[in-house]
Amino acid sequence: MNDSALMIWSVLFGAVGLGFFTYGSRQKAIVPWLVGTVLMIDPWFITNAYLLVAVDVVLIGLAWWIRL
Numbered sequence: 902m903n904d905s906a907l908m909i910w911s912v913l914f915g916a917v918g919l920g921f922f923t924y925g926s927r928q929k930a931i932v933p934w935l936v937g938t939v940l941m942i943d944p945w946f947i948t949n950a951y952l953l954v955a956v957d958v959v960l961i962g963l964a965w966w967i968r969l
Contacts, residue, residue, distance in 0.1 A: 907953065911944035914957045921964060936964040 918940025925934025940957055947953045 907950040914940050932967050
């Protein structure tokens with residue numbers, strides 16, 4: 902994958918992370934808040950698009966599975 906795919910995935914998961922962060926802040930729920938924070942920050946450190954998608958899908962699944 903090239904850099905444009907990485908940028909598109911980063912923006913997509915950043916927007917999802919913002920949603921989780923906002924939900925976690927308003928509901929005082931720590932798991933969605935942490936997952937949202939990580940989803941917004943991890944594109945800065947992960948430079949492979951496949952790895953970014955895999956990590957972020959696991960994080961979203963973790964937040965969905967725990968549901969605190």
